[in-house]
Amino acid sequence: MADVKFTEDHEWIRIEGDVGTVGITDFAQEQLGDIVFIEFPESGAALSKGDQAGVVESVKAASEIYTPVTGEITEANETLVDAPDTVNTEAEGSGWFFKIKISDMSELEGLMDEAAYKEFIA
Amino acid sequence: MARESASEGAIQRTPLHALHVELGGKLIAFAGYEMPVQYPLGILKEHLHTRGAAGLFDVSHMGQLELVGDDPVSAIETMVPGDIHGLDDGTTRYTQLTVDDGGILDDLMVTRDGGRLLLVVNAACKDEDIAHIRAGLPAGHQLHELADRALIALQGPSAAAVLSDLGSSCLAAMPFMSTTEDSLGGTECRIWRSGYTGEDGYEISCNAADAEALARLILSQKPVAPIGLGARDSLRLEAGLCLYGHDIDRSTTPVEAGLLWSIGKRRREEGGFPGAAVVKRQIADGVTRRRVGIQPNGRLPVRESAGLFDENGAAIGAITSGGFGPSVGGPVAMGYVEAHAAKAGTVVQAEVRGKMHEANVARMPFVEQRYYRG
Known part of the structure; x- marks a missing residue:
């Protein structure tokens, strides 16, 4: 089973080898409400941990998405362009936002595991 | 919001x-x-x-208010441009509390109910409205808040x-x-x-x-x-309806806001409300900017404060309300643009997070109004 970590900004990252798949947590989608638009980072973009990596627009407001790790964006989830509400129904599955090639695996150590995140949002 | x-x-x-x-x-x-x-x-x-x-x-x-006294209709007409004398008993009209430069203090509903008027005003403006109306009332009138x-x-x-x-x-x-x-x-x-x-x-x-x-x-x-x-x-x-504090406020006039329909012919001619001279002049000479519908192309919501630019990149206005329209199935917005760009179909650029996105000046409402006219 792949390792999943969480940030205090309510992103999750699933790690497979040196590639991380990033999305927002179910808690985050619940807070944001109906999601109607997602702005993705450009493929090939080099981002540092904590950089803005896109925007998620709900009916209510726009919220920034940050990358949990430093790396290069390899893929955006284009299926969300026509079905942004997938993030509401499958936030931690098929509602992922982008994949990133992780530069420094040690950055993952600063992130929360699932138990710690659950406690964080409790 | x-x-x-x-x-x-x-x-x-x-x-x-x-x-x-x-x-x-x-x-x-x-x-x-x-x-x-x-x-x-x-x-x-x-x-x-x-x-x-x-x-x-x-x-x-x-705010639900009641205005009573010798002649509440004449009293309120000194504060709003709406034709309240022309209001039949048991009917309601949309109007605005205006100030001398034509700016809008609040928008409200006025109902004639026998000898009294019932007013419904915005929550955020309620206290100021009450003070403003009371200060302008002639002797022999009282404004009660139906709290x-x-x-x-x-x-x-x-x-x-x-x-x-x-x-x-x-x-x-x-x-x-x-x-x-x-x-x-x-x-x-x-x-x-x-x-x-x-x-x-x-x-x-x-x-x-x-x-x-x-x-x-x-x-x-x-x-x-x-x-x-x-x-x-x-x-x-x-529905293309204004939200006070966003689409209309002290800095906008009823004419710029496209609310001239709410000012009856008699009131336009006779005046007698704060800002009447400005309204009259704007009717005669036109306005420099207008409230219009803005329909962004694509799916990106364009929200309040987004700048609007013409095709050459010159600033022509800003969004005052915007978001996702569930019935439209896409983004909808309204805002003010310079009068030359106010025609439906005009292509404009809306700036969101530093990038320009194409949008069109659109007719409002974005959905058909379904009021029951009898």
Whole structure:
């Protein structure tokens, strides 16, 4: 089973080898409400941990998405362009936002595991 | 859409507060009141439910005022550009409280009820409005705040069937912008055929003590769901209706805001309201900017404060309200643009997060208004 970590900004990252798949947590989608638009980072973009990596627009407001790790964006989830509400129904599955090639695996150590995140949002 | 509290001190609750909590409403501070922004259904589905069936809104935070005295109609006409003398008994008109430079202090509904006027004003402006109106009243007039009244709105295509089941059958026949008194499930109510969604519907005032039982009765009717402020905002935006403090304020005139329809012919000619000279001049000479609908191309919502530019990149205005329109199925907005760019179909650029996105000046409303004209 792949390792999943969480940030205090309510992103999750699933790690497979040196590639991380990033999305927002179910808690985050619940807070944001109906999601109607997602702005993705450009493929090939080099981002540092904590950089803005896109925007998620709900009916209510726009919220920034940050990358949990430093790396290069390899893929955006284009299926969300026509079905942004997938993030509401499958936030931690098929509602992922982008994949990133992780530069420094040690950055993952600063992130929360699932138990710690659950406690964080409790 | 959250606005700062109009009044100092503790946040207030409406008579339906406990019901909002019980229904799972997500409560936020709005205009000094703790109000539900949404229920578990969510803004998008609440919006669509209202247009498809019926939605119940708590708008008890709004100010319900009563103006009595020797000649309340003449008294209020010195403060608003609306033709209140021309208002038949039992009917309602939309107008604005204006100031000398033509700016708008608030927008409001004025109803003639026998010898008195009933006013409904925005929650965030309530205290200022009351002070302003009282200061302008001639001797022999009193303005009372009906603070012990709740106000709820039932909106949507099923509203007439629901309400005429609970009250008199004549409720289905009353025309848009008229008012009556009726008993709904034993609760005495003042009922208007009006609303803020573009749909057919009613606004219902009752004693605060009766409000929860009445709301429960209406909610027990199959087509009705509770609707929060979030959907109220997207519904009124699609309907092209102004939100005070955003689309109109002290810096905009009724003419710039496209509200000239609410100023009757007699008032345009005679004046006699604050800002009449400015309004008259703007009618004669035109305005330099206008409130227009803005329909972004693509799916990106364009929100309040986004800058608007012409095709050459010159600044021509800004968005004052914008978001996702659930019934439109895409982004909708309104804002002010320079008069030369105000024609429907004009291509403009909206700046969102440093990037330009193409949009069109669009006719409003974005959805068909379905008021019952009788």
